[in-house]
Amino acid sequence: MPGGAVEGTVGVRRRGIGGSHIGPAHPLNDKKGWIIMHALQGKFAIASLLAGLVGFWCVDAIAGEAGLGVSPAELSEASIVRGKAIFNGGKGDVPACMTCHGAGGWGLDAMGAARLAGIGYPYLVKQLSDFANGKRTPGGAGAVMVVYAAGLSEQERHDVAAYASSLNGPPDLSDLNQLKQDGTAIGERYLGEAIVKYGVYGKVSACSSCHGYNGRGAAPLFPVIGQQKYTYLVNQLNSWRDGSRANDPYEMMRKMAKNLTDADIANLATFLATAKTTTVGDAEIPVTTQ
Numbered sequence: 001m002p003g004g005a006v007e008g009t010v011g012v013r014r015r016g017i018g019g020s021h022i023g024p025a026h027p028l029n030d031k032k033g034w035i036i037m038h039a040l041q042g043k044f045a046i047a048s049l050l051a052g053l054v055g056f057w058c059v060d061a062i063a064g065e066a067g068l069g070v071s072p073a074e075l076s077e078a079s080i081v082r083g084k085a086i087f088n089g090g091k092g093d094v095p096a097c098m099t100c101h102g103a104g105g106w107g108l109d110a111m112g113a114a115r116l117a118g119i120g121y122p123y124l125v126k127q128l129s130d131f132a133n134g135k136r137t138p139g140g141a142g143a144v145m146v147v148y149a150a151g152l153s154e155q156e157r158h159d160v161a162a163y164a165s166s167l168n169g170p171p172d173l174s175d176l177n178q179l180k181q182d183g184t185a186i187g188e189r190y191l192g193e194a195i196v197k198y199g200v201y202g203k204v205s206a207c208s209s210c211h212g213y214n215g216r217g218a219a220p221l222f223p224v225i226g227q228q229k230y231t232y233l234v235n236q237l238n239s240w241r242d243g244s245r246a247n248d249p250y251e252m253m254r255k256m257a258k259n260l261t262d263a264d265i266a267n268l269a270t271f272l273a274t275a276k277t278t279t280v281g282d283a284e285i286p287v288t289t290q
């Protein structure tokens with residue numbers, strides 16, 4: 001077999017530019033090796049399948065424990081329409097959500113108001129319910145959310161969440177340069193990216209482990225944190241760290257945040273606030289909000 005290989009009982013004679021040599025037979029040229037390889041491949045496939053099933057079961061179990069189960073009917077057009085009316089016009093003593101969070105739902109750094117647009121319906125339902133039931137009691141300007149959420153019925157909170165989740169207008173990202181000029185401490189983007197993608201050995205897991213690539217979310221349990229407002233990210237990470245926010249299932253965020261330094265928090269928020277939502281060569285943004 002010129003330029004190729006000649007099979008033998010002991011090995012394979014391979015011919016190339018430097019002549020020929022005797023080497024061990026390739027497993028695929030040996031019947032026993034072929035059988036072993038396919039058996040191992042089968043075991044790896046089964047192990048991968050079982051690991052995936054366990055992962056799905058864990059997320060589903062935690063989501064159920066956190067009250068994050070969602071019925072498709074809850075995201076009906078009627079619910080979105082009702083939610084839009086409250087979001088843009090308020091209801092009774094509850095002002096319009098857009099007053100602080102913007103017409104597009106992208107939040108406002110000056111007020112510490114979060115981006116709500118498309119960050120995850122189940123997550124928004126839970127947060128509004130936690131505000132209303134006293135399970136989440138923020139300080140500062142966010143303290144009004146306890147009163148506002150309690151002023152809405154359970155159905156109205158679901159409607160507002162449905163509308164906010166449907167918002168998909170052009171991004172209105174934090175202006176980090178302006179924030180810096182105004183005296184806000186801004187971190188190092190590349191250091192934040194390292195924590196998001198790889199974590200800090202012995203301290204925290206990679207944010208992407210739960211929140212997906214660049215924080216683009218993994219519903220129903222993990223909200224979108226990529227392109228969230230910078231000020232809000234810093235405030236929440238500080239609240240998780242000092243325990244003043246404690247409505248995370250199984251203390252997951254508190255256990256992570258307690259190991260972050262002030263610099264870590266600034267770096268994380270700097271990267272996430274303007275993180276890209278797509279990977280190189282793939283412009284599709286996965287649906288992570290339902």
